[in-house]
Amino acid sequence: MNSLFYELLYNGKTKxxxxLLDTLEEKEQITTKELGEQTGVASRTIFSDLKKLKSYFGQSI
Structure with missing residues (x-):
């Protein structure tokens, strides 16, 4: 958990x-295109972010 703390503390991706976590909690199904439009980044960035978040939280994401 320590590495997650420092990742969130010092990383510009935190917001x-x-x-993403808030949206995924609200909606069980959403496309990467929709997530990208919501956050202002490309689908590829969303895939990368989700991969990183999965490494911290496992399959619950």
């Missing part, structure tokens, strides 16, 4: 990650 977007929290937006």
């Amino acid at each position: 977007r990650w929290f937006e």
